[in-house]
Amino acid sequence: MNYIEIIGFIAAFLTTAAFLPQVYQTWKTKDVSGLSLPMLILFFIGVLIWLVYGFLKDSPSMIFANSITVISFFLLIYFKFKYTKSK
Template sequence: MIDNYEIIGLLAALLTTASFLPQVYKTWKSKSADGLSLTMYLAFFVGIILWLVYGVHLKSISMIIANSITAIFTFLLIIFKLRYK
């Protein structure tokens, strides 16, 4: 059974991960990544991967799900930044 804190973690994961969707969509649709900082997204991506490893170590479903999806969205933004120069 999932405890209340894990439910809070899942809700936080949903909200923070979903916050990337508008930026991914806008960048993909406009084919422009001018406003994105490659350095920031590379550092953020490494941080997310480290959080994912930590989540796996803790066996925290909310951390694993959130950081896996956020890593994918961040990776897409990095690809868009490199592609849409």
Template sequence: MNDIEIIGFIAAVLTTSAFLPQVYKTWITKDVSGLSLPMLFLFFIGIMAWLVYGILKPSLAMIFANGITLMSSFLLIYFKIRYSNK
């Protein structure tokens, strides 16, 4: 692993961990009123594209960060759909 990939891993950990509290808060409170479904879909597609890019590059930092963020954004979409009608 080179210095550039280490910087990528640091960025991956910071940006991915910044997203996780929102997923946790939404899971606990079931309050999805502040979440926009169109934004979540666009974000999900964008993260999926970054994941594919990381795989094609190949960049472990991008694969790591975007794999976790893809799962997190999927959970937020699921929560938004499930809890919006309550």
């Protein structure tokens, strides 16, 4: 792995890990009003397509990173609907 790919790996790690504190906070606080539903849905579909791209490119790191992000956004969308209705 050359240094450019190490930089890419660090970027992928950060942009994947970033949503874990968001999922935790939303789960704990049920505070979803500030989360934009169009953002959640567009990003979820986008990351699903990145996942397909990762499979087509045979890239284990893209498949791994995007799988985690797909799950994070699936949970955020679930929380958004669940906690918006219960108000």
